[in-house]
Amino acid sequence: METIISSAKQTVVIGPDHPTRIIGERINPTGRKKFAAAILEGKLEVVRDEAIAQVEAGADILDVNVGAAGADEAALMPEAAKLIMAAVDVPLCFDSPNPKALGAGLAVYGGKALINSVNGEEKSLDAVLPLAAAHKAAVIGLCMDDDGIPGTAEGRLRVAEKIVERAGKLGIGPEDILIDPLVLTVSADSKAGLLTMETIRLIKAKLGVNMTMGASNISFGLPNRPVINANFLTMAILLGINAPISNPLKEKETVLVADLLLGRDEFAMNYITYFRAHQA
Amino acid sequence: METIISSAKQTVVIGPDHPTRIIGERINPTGRKKFAAAILEGKLEVVRDEAIAQVEAGADILDVNVGAAGADEAALMPEAAKLIMAAVDVPLCFDSPNPKALGAGLAVYGGKALINSVNGEEKSLDAVLPLAAAHKAAVIGLCMDDDGIPGTAEGRLRVAEKIVERAGKLGIGPEDILIDPLVLTVSADSKAGLLTMETIRLIKAKLGVNMTMGASNISFGLPNRPVINANFLTMAILLGINAPISNPLKEKETVLVADLLLGRDEFAMNYITYFRAHQA
Numbered sequence: 065m066e067t068i069i070s071s072a073k074q075t076v077v078i079g080p081d082h083p084t085r086i087i088g089e090r091i092n093p094t095g096r097k098k099f100a101a102a103i104l105e106g107k108l109e110v111v112r113d114e115a116i117a118q119v120e121a122g123a124d125i126l127d128v129n130v131g132a133a134g135a136d137e138a139a140l141m142p143e144a145a146k147l148i149m150a151a152v153d154v155p156l157c158f159d160s161p162n163p164k165a166l167g168a169g170l171a172v173y174g175g176k177a178l179i180n181s182v183n184g185e186e187k188s189l190d191a192v193l194p195l196a197a198a199h200k201a202a203v204i205g206l207c208m209d210d211d212g213i214p215g216t217a218e219g220r221l222r223v224a225e226k227i228v229e230r231a232g233k234l235g236i237g238p239e240d241i242l243i244d245p246l247v248l249t250v251s252a253d254s255k256a257g258l259l260t261m262e263t264i265r266l267i268k269a270k271l272g273v274n275m276t277m278g279a280s281n282i283s284f285g286l287p288n289r290p291v292i293n294a295n296f297l298t299m300a301i302l303l304g305i306n307a308p309i310s311n312p313l314k315e316k317e318t319v320l321v322a323d324l325l326l327g328r329d330e331f332a333m334n335y336i337t338y339f340r341a342h343q344a
Numbered sequence: 345m346e347t348i349i350s351s352a353k354q355t356v357v358i359g360p361d362h363p364t365r366i367i368g369e370r371i372n373p374t375g376r377k378k379f380a381a382a383i384l385e386g387k388l389e390v391v392r393d394e395a396i397a398q399v400e401a402g403a404d405i406l407d408v409n410v411g412a413a414g415a416d417e418a419a420l421m422p423e424a425a426k427l428i429m430a431a432v433d434v435p436l437c438f439d440s441p442n443p444k445a446l447g448a449g450l451a452v453y454g455g456k457a458l459i460n461s462v463n464g465e466e467k468s469l470d471a472v473l474p475l476a477a478a479h480k481a482a483v484i485g486l487c488m489d490d491d492g493i494p495g496t497a498e499g500r501l502r503v504a505e506k507i508v509e510r511a512g513k514l515g516i517g518p519e520d521i522l523i524d525p526l527v528l529t530v531s532a533d534s535k536a537g538l539l540t541m542e543t544i545r546l547i548k549a550k551l552g553v554n555m556t557m558g559a560s561n562i563s564f565g566l567p568n569r570p571v572i573n574a575n576f577l578t579m580a581i582l583l584g585i586n587a588p589i590s591n592p593l594k595e596k597e598t599v600l601v602a603d604l605l606l607g608r609d610e611f612a613m614n615y616i617t618y619f620r621a622h623q624a
Contacts (some may be wrong), residue, residue: 251612252606257605286612287619295601296576321575324530325537332531332566339567
């Protein structure tokens with residue numbers, strides 16, 4: 065199954081026979097005071113700078129989240145999108161819990177966007193899937209619903225199935241859905257990593273959809289988080305995550321090595337090219 | 345299935361419900377001129393020093409290879425073993441292509457040793473398995489035979505089956521065999537990593553035996569080898585390698601993180617303890 069995302073200038077294909085695609089996560093004010101303050105002051109150059117830095121580091125798609133506390137997301141999202149589209153060529157992923165902000169971003173976008181995200185809650189399904197259908201966008205589906213995040217892989221699969229089914233009724237095929245199995249921290253529950261991995265296995269086997277994931281929750285509360293995140297990302301890619309949401313400035317090498325080991329990098333060309341560029 | 349290895353002072357259990365056990369690889373003159381020269385001169389302190397350093401770094405078992413070119417392995421192996429047993433408590437893995445050297449090491453050993461290795465060649469089966477049976481040792485079985493290293497996972501499985509069957513005839517049960525799927529370099533064949541991983545999956549599914557592997561061949565000829573080796577080790581542990589042969593001074597953290605992510609480290613105690621000790 066192939067998921068196709070595009071900007072006016074680039075097309076990105078996500079699928080098991082393609083290299084892993086990084087959705088750059090850094091345009092996001094969560095936990096970043098200076099970045100949030102700049103957004104609130106309308107200084108959107110910070111967004112453009114993060115866009116450029118991430119594409120240079122190897123991001124294939126950029127997540128765009130302007131949800132600083134108190135921000136008018138519906139006004140900021142299209143402004144941010146225009147600035148990013150003028151600066152870089154990669155496709156965008158509009159990231160907001162606010163459907164108006166998603167709609168405003170999609171309205172100015174030139175290409176087939178990704179939406180982050182819908183989940184199994186009725187309210188979310190009703191608000192986000194029609195937007196995806198209207199704009200012919202692909203959408204990230206989170207494995208949680210009105211009852212929270214299921215504590216079993218089967219429970220998470222059922223949410224994914226519900227999202228795929230409901231999307232289908234609006235003409236959105238499974239190829240336009242990236243399922244996120246969700247990750248909780250292993251320091252609170254030593255089986256949390258296993259549960260996410262079992263969920264990936266099950267969803268790949270049963271639905272065959274492409275999958276995304278943010279790895280970093282896994283290491284919350286533990287020392288030396290980047291090492292844990294990188295190893296978890298490696299395992300997740302092996303199991304079937306093919307478009308992780310991550311920081312390309314830190315994790316591009318991990319992704320390239322995973323693809324090299326998984327036979328997706330003939331003559332190790334991508335790996336060697338990257339290594340040489342970053343040795344200079 | 346549990347593989348039990350012991351010294352006079354320690355017992356190590358290898359199995360899917362246990363933490364990954366590291367077989368320390370550094371007592372080996374291959375590619376190390378100074379170490380080889382010291383062995384040839386009878387200066388076995390280098391062996392003792394490597395033993396101590398590896399155990400401090402977290403090795404659970406020590407591989408002992410004294411096969412410097414021109415060395416009298418059958419004389420050196422028992423001397424090295426005695427020196428190591430006096431210095432550290434962990435069990436040993438006698439590593440030689442020379443059955444006399446293996447036998448000489450086993451003869452002075454106090455415990456249940458591991459032998460590295462037998463393979464599917466008739467000559468190897470005939471020479472090594474009787475030694476394992478006589479000394480009640482466990483043995484590493486390499487997936488290669490008189491025709492070389494099979495180019496398919498099924499072919500490697502057949503060699504593993506042959507080793508298990510022939511061992512069984514001498515009273516050596518599958519619990520006393522660690523199968524090594526073998527690793528070739530991904531720079532020569534981009535599918536080499538995938539083939540090893542598919543072999544691990546297949547052998548775990550069909551034979552259920554415990555497995556070992558040296559990861560480092562995977563990165564031969566490529567830059568930044570430790571990163572490739574660590575990522576491959578992570579994938580291999582996820583798939584079922586539970587007693588890798590590796591350098592604990594470099595790869596203990598990778599192994600601890602893999603176990604943490606695989607739910608084998610309650611409250612992250614092993615990881616945090618290691619991290620604190622290595623931060624001081």
